[in-house]
Amino acid sequence: MSAHMTPEEFRRHGREVIDWIADYYERLEQLPVLSPATPGSIRAQLPPEPPQQGEPFGAILRDLDGIVLEGMTHWQHPSFFAYFPANASGPSILGDLLASGLGAQGMLWSTSPAATELETHVLDWLAALLDIPARFRSDGAGGGVIQHSASDSALVALLAALHRASGGRTEHEGVGSGQYRVYASTQTHSSIEKACRIAGLGSNAVRAIDVDPQTLAARPAHLRELIAADVAAGLTPVLVVATVGTTSTTAIDPVRELAAIAREHGAWTHVDAAYAGVAAVAPELRFVNDGLELVDSYSTNPHKWLLTNFDCTAFWVADRGPLLGALSILPEYLRNPATDAGAVLDYRDWHVPLGRRFRALKLWSVLRWYGAEGLAEHIRGHVAMAQQLAQWIADDDRFELAAPHPLSLVCFRLRSGDAPTRALMDAINASGRAFLTHTVVNGRVTLRVAIGSPQTQVEHVSRLWSQIQSLATDPG
Amino acid sequence: MSAHMTPEEFRRHGREVIDWIADYYERLEQLPVLSPATPGSIRAQLPPEPPQQGEPFGAILRDLDGIVLEGMTHWQHPSFFAYFPANASGPSILGDLLASGLGAQGMLWSTSPAATELETHVLDWLAALLDIPARFRSDGAGGGVIQHSASDSALVALLAALHRASGGRTEHEGVGSGQYRVYASTQTHSSIEKACRIAGLGSNAVRAIDVDPQTLAARPAHLRELIAADVAAGLTPVLVVATVGTTSTTAIDPVRELAAIAREHGAWTHVDAAYAGVAAVAPELRFVNDGLELVDSYSTNPHKWLLTNFDCTAFWVADRGPLLGALSILPEYLRNPATDAGAVLDYRDWHVPLGRRFRALKLWSVLRWYGAEGLAEHIRGHVAMAQQLAQWIADDDRFELAAPHPLSLVCFRLRSGDAPTRALMDAINASGRAFLTHTVVNGRVTLRVAIGSPQTQVEHVSRLWSQIQSLATDPG
Numbered sequence: 001m002s003a004h005m006t007p008e009e010f011r012r013h014g015r016e017v018i019d020w021i022a023d024y025y026e027r028l029e030q031l032p033v034l035s036p037a038t039p040g041s042i043r044a045q046l047p048p049e050p051p052q053q054g055e056p057f058g059a060i061l062r063d064l065d066g067i068v069l070e071g072m073t074h075w076q077h078p079s080f081f082a083y084f085p086a087n088a089s090g091p092s093i094l095g096d097l098l099a100s101g102l103g104a105q106g107m108l109w110s111t112s113p114a115a116t117e118l119e120t121h122v123l124d125w126l127a128a129l130l131d132i133p134a135r136f137r138s139d140g141a142g143g144g145v146i147q148h149s150a151s152d153s154a155l156v157a158l159l160a161a162l163h164r165a166s167g168g169r170t171e172h173e174g175v176g177s178g179q180y181r182v183y184a185s186t187q188t189h190s191s192i193e194k195a196c197r198i199a200g201l202g203s204n205a206v207r208a209i210d211v212d213p214q215t216l217a218a219r220p221a222h223l224r225e226l227i228a229a230d231v232a233a234g235l236t237p238v239l240v241v242a243t244v245g246t247t248s249t250t251a252i253d254p255v256r257e258l259a260a261i262a263r264e265h266g267a268w269t270h271v272d273a274a275y276a277g278v279a280a281v282a283p284e285l286r287f288v289n290d291g292l293e294l295v296d297s298y299s300t301n302p303h304k305w306l307l308t309n310f311d312c313t314a315f316w317v318a319d320r321g322p323l324l325g326a327l328s329i330l331p332e333y334l335r336n337p338a339t340d341a342g343a344v345l346d347y348r349d350w351h352v353p354l355g356r357r358f359r360a361l362k363l364w365s366v367l368r369w370y371g372a373e374g375l376a377e378h379i380r381g382h383v384a385m386a387q388q389l390a391q392w393i394a395d396d397d398r399f400e401l402a403a404p405h406p407l408s409l410v411c412f413r414l415r416s417g418d419a420p421t422r423a424l425m426d427a428i429n430a431s432g433r434a435f436l437t438h439t440v441v442n443g444r445v446t447l448r449v450a451i452g453s454p455q456t457q458v459e460h461v462s463r464l465w466s467q468i469q470s471l472a473t474d475p476g
Numbered sequence: 477m478s479a480h481m482t483p484e485e486f487r488r489h490g491r492e493v494i495d496w497i498a499d500y501y502e503r504l505e506q507l508p509v510l511s512p513a514t515p516g517s518i519r520a521q522l523p524p525e526p527p528q529q530g531e532p533f534g535a536i537l538r539d540l541d542g543i544v545l546e547g548m549t550h551w552q553h554p555s556f557f558a559y560f561p562a563n564a565s566g567p568s569i570l571g572d573l574l575a576s577g578l579g580a581q582g583m584l585w586s587t588s589p590a591a592t593e594l595e596t597h598v599l600d601w602l603a604a605l606l607d608i609p610a611r612f613r614s615d616g617a618g619g620g621v622i623q624h625s626a627s628d629s630a631l632v633a634l635l636a637a638l639h640r641a642s643g644g645r646t647e648h649e650g651v652g653s654g655q656y657r658v659y660a661s662t663q664t665h666s667s668i669e670k671a672c673r674i675a676g677l678g679s680n681a682v683r684a685i686d687v688d689p690q691t692l693a694a695r696p697a698h699l700r701e702l703i704a705a706d707v708a709a710g711l712t713p714v715l716v717v718a719t720v721g722t723t724s725t726t727a728i729d730p731v732r733e734l735a736a737i738a739r740e741h742g743a744w745t746h747v748d749a750a751y752a753g754v755a756a757v758a759p760e761l762r763f764v765n766d767g768l769e770l771v772d773s774y775s776t777n778p779h780k781w782l783l784t785n786f787d788c789t790a791f792w793v794a795d796r797g798p799l800l801g802a803l804s805i806l807p808e809y810l811r812n813p814a815t816d817a818g819a820v821l822d823y824r825d826w827h828v829p830l831g832r833r834f835r836a837l838k839l840w841s842v843l844r845w846y847g848a849e850g851l852a853e854h855i856r857g858h859v860a861m862a863q864q865l866a867q868w869i870a871d872d873d874r875f876e877l878a879a880p881h882p883l884s885l886v887c888f889r890l891r892s893g894d895a896p897t898r899a900l901m902d903a904i905n906a907s908g909r910a911f912l913t914h915t916v917v918n919g920r921v922t923l924r925v926a927i928g929s930p931q932t933q934v935e936h937v938s939r940l941w942s943q944i945q946s947l948a949t950d951p952g
Contacts, residue, residue: 003850004930005566007498014494017570021577022483022490037589039819043597050601054847057567060840064574071590076579083587083809086831088579090481091533094493097573098540100785101497103552103564111559113513114547121519125526148624149829159674174678177652190805191830197802198635198828200676202650247809303831309576310833326673329666333559333723333915333924343515352674352828353625354667355562355779357786364536371530374479439809448809454480 005057013057020061021093025076028455032432033077035070042071078455079434079464084247084275084409085452089307095365096309099358106356109344110336116345119146119360122367126314129372130280130300133292136316138345143320145350146359147313150274151191153299154241156315156323156351158182158195160297161239161268163326171326175200181230183262184241185209185218187251189272192241213442216251216403218242223261237267242295244288245276248439249403249411249448252276256291268322269295274313278306279407282376285383288407305408305452307378308366312359315350324349382408382451385461389449392465398472402446410449411441414472418445427471434464481533489533496537497569501552504931508908509553511546518547554931555910555940560723560751560885561928565783571841572785575834582832585820586812592821595622595836598843602790605848606756606776609768612792614821619796621826622835623789626750627667629775630717632791632799632827634658634671636773637715637744639802647802651676657706659738660717661685661694663727665748668717689918692727692879694718699737713743718771720764721752724915725879725887725924728752732767744798745771750789754782755883758852761859764883781884781928783854784842788835791826800825858884858927861937865925868941874948878922886925887917890948894921903947910940 005013045067075086106115123144124137136142147153162170162180180201184192186208193203207230210222227237240262242253259269271277271292277300279285292298299315302308317323328349330339338344348354370378386408393399393412402411413421421438422445428434439446451461481489521543551562582591599620600613612618623629638646638656656677660668662684669679683706686698703713716738718729735745747753747768753776755761768774775791778784793799804825806815814820824830846854862884869875869888878887889897897914901923904910915922927937 004854005845007501010501010566010569011494011498013566013570014498014573015491017573017577018487018490018494020574022487024577025483025486035589037593039585039589039814039817040593042590042593046594046597050605050843051847052849054850055844057570057841057845060567060571060844068590068594071588071593072578072580073586073588074578075581075588083581086579086581088576090486090489091536093486093573093576093579094489094533095536096576097490097493097569098496100564100569100572101493101500102548102550103562103569103785104548105551105559105562105786109515110549112547112549112551113511113515114518114544117513117516117518117547118522118544121522129526149831151829155674155828162676170676170678171673172678172680174651174654174681175676178650190807190810193805194803194828197647197805198631198675200646200651202646202648204648205650247807309579310581310831311829327670329669329673331666331723333913334666338515341515352631352670353627353787355625355786365533367526368531368536369481369533371527373528374530378480437809 016061028074028077031074031077033074033079033435034429034432035073037071042067073435076453076455078453078457078460080453081449081451081464082435082437084304084450086303086310087305087307087452087454088309089366089454091365091369092307092309092362095362099361102358104358106358107348107354108334108336108339108346110338112358115358115360116347118364119347120144120345122360122364123314123316125367127316129375130277131286131289132298132316135318136298141320142316142318143345144314144316145347146363147299147315147351148311150272150299150301150313151194152351153313153315154191154270154272155195155198157268157270157297158199158239159326160317160322162199164268164322165236165238165266168325179236180238181205181207181235182239182241183207183209183223183226183237185211185243185253187211187216187246187248188241188243189247211251216246216249218253218258220254220257220261223258227261227265231265237265240267240269242269242271244271244273245407249441250276250407250409251403252288252406256294259291259294263294271295271298273298273300275301275304276407278302279379281372282379285379302363305379306375307370307454308363312363378454382456385456385458386410386451389461389465396469402441408451411439411446413444413446421445421447424468424471428467433467492537504550504553507550507553509550509555509911510905510908511549513547518543549911552929552931554929554933554936556929557925557927557940558911558913560780560926562779562786563781563783563928563930564785565842565930567841567845568783568785568838571838575837578834580834582834583824583830584810584812584815584822586814588834591834591836592823594840595823596821598836598840599790599792601843603792605851606753607762607765608774608792611794612774617796618792618794619821620790620792621823622839623775623791623827624787626748626775626777626789627670628827629789629791630667630746630748631671631674633744633746633773634675634715635802636793636798638675640744640798641712641714641742644801655712656714657681657683657711658715658717659683659685659699659702659713661687661719661729663687663692663722663724664717664719665723687727692722692725694729694734696730696733696737699734703737703741707741713741716743716745718745718747720747720749721883725917726752726883726885727879728764728882732770735767735770739770747771747774749774749776751777751780752883754778755855757848758855761855778839781855782851783846783930784839788839854930858932861934862886862927865937865941872945878917884927887915887922889920889922897921897923900944900947904943909943
């Protein structure tokens, strides 16, 4: 077994894996959503030492079924309502499989021109589908790239902002002591604080913008106050982060107002629309991308709610100059005529890693399989289910909605308090029939139902609601 | 077409893709290694607007053949000798396909316990296979994780080093002005300078350690001088990077001596063995991992030369405390009992991104399919081919070897000078029959032949040598 897998063996085992996956989706609904594993219970079943001789591929599939599957929480399950969705889809899985087969590196244009050109092209396509302003497309100073995650996007946005604010000094001299300030609402994803830590500003550089207690959206007036105080103290506002669809409740910051204030002070505005941005494939939901004319960078995750397997974060800049200024280094062993001539984009300069897969193939495959209409239908279906669930909750006196629900996340709680609310969640999750997670809204424990699996149909949401109702009556 | 792909459709198209890949490997040798595309030539063949209606999957495969393939440089081609290899293999492709099918997120242990536990386990296996000291295994204070790239590894090593050197202050207060210094040889990969830029130290924080002109390895005496001067100036040595297998020539820094000096001054030592570290699966090559008893972190890339598709960088720390200190943030919506109890590893705290695929499946699949013996055989074969090529070069008076060649990279040049050497490379690459890249060694243009594709056999290397000889005689 220790020789390379031949093409004929690959055909045979490849079919076994394809069938395994197809079978998995056919039986997925029968599996418990949440893994029953306890810490260490999966490892305890694995041999302590690696194999000396090779094993047949069937042994891997056998252990996948016999050991690994019990340790899986099934993110593609129709009753997975936790966190945000992490969509997979047939065309995405197969597009990425082709990328694995080609096994090419796209770090430079010259290392596989199609890997770069298809990515640039498909990001222009996606910008068109999401009604993102033309200034973010690659035919001008801007352009798009696929990042590993929204966290990586926030980090590179911050680095570009620092480059611009410092006139290109930070990448040589460092960020110095406490000069730069970053503004984000109290509801902003932890990746912004993480980016500030990584970029050497430290978490103390983050100024928390208050939110409206009803909408949970950032208050522009408070941003204005924070910036005025910092400027008066001689500090430099470097980055304002506006979130479209916060992780906790899908609150939508007023992007246009925040960006206008940032602009007055020369600060960069980054929009983190990780979950919500892709909703704009449905024309009636394009309000989520309002105000982008004024911002500097924008990211949204097709790997959340747009049918594309992780990792696929779409990130655009209106001006790629500061990003490349912050990140470009050209050692001799990477020099090539196309780069020297400035005729091409080299995506290694757009993010932390040097190497990169042929990342665009899966997104290309998804956009073509579904088309604009299919993508819109996918989003629309989940939004309709969420609105229906919110209505059911509003109509039941035992519950209250905890936040606006403009998209496909519904946040609610039992009026009877935190402990019963948490007990309700635990009972649902322990049942194996559905999985949801919690947050805290205005100090109170709140349950989140995030609807977004391609497998989820109306009946799964109504079954969840029946289970919630029955457990609320009798939590025992 | 705009509906979801059914399991039955997935079976059909999945087989088409598996067959496409198997066919690709069967015809790979007949394709030109280097893409003939010119800037923009691939994009010009793509429709400017995304499709409104969905398209059949066959349209994607048709355009893959008709448009994309011409833009590919074939990294898996048996005559790909450029950069370093980026191995793909059947078990890896299929292991990753399973991860795509499961579509799970492993950001926390609790979000899919098997994704975390298998990764921890397989990294322990790999540490055993590479003879990495027990202190890096997960049963003590250390442990391994799969990072996206060696660049990401260098960045998080620097962040952990800053955490430790500052007593945990940097993540709150930032890195300040010019206090911290990083040491790496003149031959070190550009990712170290990039990490210093990203982490807010700026490239000025990097002190270049001189190398021995023959071995191109860092000179410990010079590191000692650099550190002494900095300490005398009141600066803090925070990180020493030792490279095992530099990108330019596979020079091997004296890890043990560098780490001992770093220790005297409380600096962190990170070993970047991106390409070379995996060679230690062959017991006779374990010298590459000498000295790791003294270092703090180590990384090597199974996605280069160990048959595992990108991305798969293995990264270990001897003490995970500083890494978690630098990167952990726990918002309410991610809280869960297993994390609160401290009973589990949550890999989101080990790197920049939050989300992560089921990354270990492909490495698990590779280690099991090949076994220790198969992996060693793979490495050994390439090393033998490289030594044969080096002998041929040494025996031909027109050429000279430019650097030691302990592994599978051979660096050489024409004695007649830079211009003929470069012309030789251009002629080989233009032929489509092989692809190699260049570097500069001691000021002179030098060609690199990196042997590492699983497809490469002795005859491909001997054909390359014949081509080199004939073009060197008649470069016209």
